[in-house]
Amino acid sequence: MASTNRSASDAAENKMSPRTKWAIAGFIAGGSLAGLVGAGSSALAVYFARRVITPAARHEDQEVLAVIRGDKGPQVILAATPDSTIDGVFSLFFSGGQGHARIGRIVSYSPAEQTVLREVEEVYSGNLSEARRGWWSGATYPDPAAIGLAAEDVNITVDGGTAPAWLIRADASSPAPVWAIMVHGRGATRLEGLRAVRTARDLGLDSLLISYRNDGLAPSALDGRYGLGSTEWHDVEAAIDYALEHGAKEVVLFGWSMGGAISLQTADLSKHRHLIRALVLDAPVINWVNVMAHHAEMNRIPYTVGRYGQLMLGHPLGRRLTGLAAPVDLKAMDWEARAVELRTPTLVIHSLDDDYVPFGPSASLAEKNPEMVTFEPFNGARHTKEWNVDPERWERVVHSWLQRELAPRNNPGQADAAVQGSAPGQPGING
Incomplete structure (x- = not known):
């Protein structure tokens, strides 16, 4: 196996232009990147590339100013940030992730003081009154029990x-198809x-919420x-x-952000790709080059520095600096x-103000492959928080689209009856 990998690497290197080889050799030797950037810029490119692929601890960048008693229960005063000033339901994790509170609607907002007052719907763990900093999240609930559902740990x-x-x-009595x-x-x-x-369950689907390498629950990859x-x-x-x-x-794959990129790769490469009935992607990474450039x-x-950072991720010689076990093929x-190669029916939900993963490639994917891809734009949700700002619309859109895709394929009349016979919150085609 090692010999095969070495041959592939050698073949890839032989196809490269002398200028590109020189540039990468400059990285390895700490040189000048073919004279285009200096040593400082080389180091910046290395740093940029490593940041993209290295798991990092969450940064507690949301300031918590005070917890007070409101008319309907506790309220929290937060420093105003682009996230904390979006109305909806969110999570605040604090005390290094040991504390978790569900934060609800905005009560008041003071642009002059740069503070926002929000309802505290529930504190799942920790003492929010003692918190001074935390991080904002769209992952609203701590476990299935918090949404009233039983789960098996598998x-x-x-x-x-x-x-x-x-x-x-x-359905607890039997597995769903x-x-x-x-x-x-x-x-x-x-x-x-x-x-x-809940949307999947309304449609009669069993749900498997997985962990994967480097997420803190699953085993880490060998290269980390x-x-x-x-x-x-x-x-x-x-x-x-x-x-x-x-x-x-x-199966239907639901993917958020990089989970969308993972789902697309699964639909492309898995031996089970013919059994993937549909993809539901929320703010997915459609084009990593676009995201990295952004x-x-x-x-x-x-x-130029950003481009060389991308080059390091994709070439075998860059592994010595990035720590990757194998190059990442961004193309x-x-x-x-x-x-046009995507042949799995796909729903893409993406907020137009997403400043982490720009929505442009999602819209472009749908425009280039309207037969397979449906694009549903949201507004004001930033990154992967479309459900948080408008859960009713998110659930309605996903339910309606999936119901059509899951309807029996060989009997149009039966499919129409299935679509008309179920609505969000009611049993779906399998339930």
Whole structure:
């Protein structure tokens, strides 16, 4: 195997232009990147590339000013930030993640003082009154019990061990023929998928909320680096294996952010891709080059430096600096360019003000492949928080679209009856 990998690497290197080889050699030697950037810029490119693929602890960047008693219960005064001033239901994690509170509607907002007062719907753990800082999240609930659902704790066999997951049945008496597999985003956990479980259950789907490499629950990858979807999809395939072994006939993949990129890779590469009935993607990464260019611009990193950071991720010689066990093929994960190759029905939900993963490639994917892709734009939700700002609309859109996709394919009359006979909150085609 090592010989095969070496031959592939040598072949890839031989195809490169002398200028590109010189540039990468400059990185390895700490040189000048073909004379285009200096040593300081080389170091910046290395830093930029490593930041993209290295799991990091959550930063407590939300200031908590006070907790007070309101007319209807506790309220929290927060420093006004782009996240904390969006109305809806969110989470505030504090005390290094040991504390967790569900934060509700905005009571008042003072632009002059740069503070916002919000309702505290529930404190699941920790003492919010003692918190001074925390981080904001769209992962609203701590576990299935918080949404009134029973779950089985199951373990899925993956590379390096077992990955814990929650299995939530639509009908406790028997497995559903179609399962929803929830794939969370970069830096998140399986909590992220809890927002979609009730919709899946209304449609008669069993839900499997998985963990995958480097997320803090599943075994870490040997190199400790994200593959941006190029490696993580193997863990989703293992989850599909589990579903099929336990009664599923087909699956629907739900993916948030990088979980969307992982889901797309699974639909493209898995041996079970013919059993993936549909994809539901929330703020997905459709084009990593676009995302990396966006973040380079936001962080005022020169274009050339950002491009060389991308080059390091994709070439075998860059591994010595990035720590990757294998190069990441960003081109293979560019679904904007590969749009017509996507043959799995896909719903893409994306907020137009997402400043973390820009919505442009999502809209472009739908425009280039309208037969397979439906694009549903939201406003004012920022990144992966479309459900949080408008749960009724999110659930309605997903329920309606999935119901059509899951309806029997060979009998149009029966399909029409199925679509008309179920609504959000009522039993669906399987229930």
